[in-house]
Amino acid sequence: MTDTSDTSDTSAGNETGDSPTGTASPQVPPAGTAGTEEAVAAVKAVSSQLYDFVGVPGTATAPGPGIRACEGKDPDTYFRVHHPWSFQPTSGADNDTAMANLKEKLSTGGWVVQDSYRDNSPNQNLNLVADHDARKVSVWVVAYSKRATPSIGIEVTSGCYRVPEGQKVQHS
Structure with missing residues (x-):
């Protein structure tokens, strides 16, 4: 599912917030056919699951998912859902625990x-x-x-969806 970007490149994930996945690439797998609302709901469900995986008290940022074009495809017909958000534990000491929980859970299910x-x-x-x-x-x-206020940045990105016949991508 991961893009062609080399995620082992240590320039990815720097303090500026650059994404290792960047924009969609031709190797992004198809995610099937769905309307934008349905696809956004699916990505929100994944983000909710990740929030549960964190396993420590804290707060998440509120911004919702957005729609991106699939590179090399008709932007009225194909799209990806991108949902960046962050988690700030109630206690900064819990940041490492939250990350360990995520690493463990992201190896299951x-x-x-x-x-x-x-x-x-x-x-x-x-x-x-x-x-x-x-x-x-x-x-x-x-x-x-190691920040003054420890946090975890989380970015969920879908594969490339195609809208159902007769529909267009809703860029909200």
């Missing part, structure tokens, strides 16, 4: 950890990239444990 590495930022943040092939989603997680 259809999830497969594709990569685990430390980026080349001054803080050498722990990064995880995992895929769920049945759900056609990929997640990139970054632990910002």
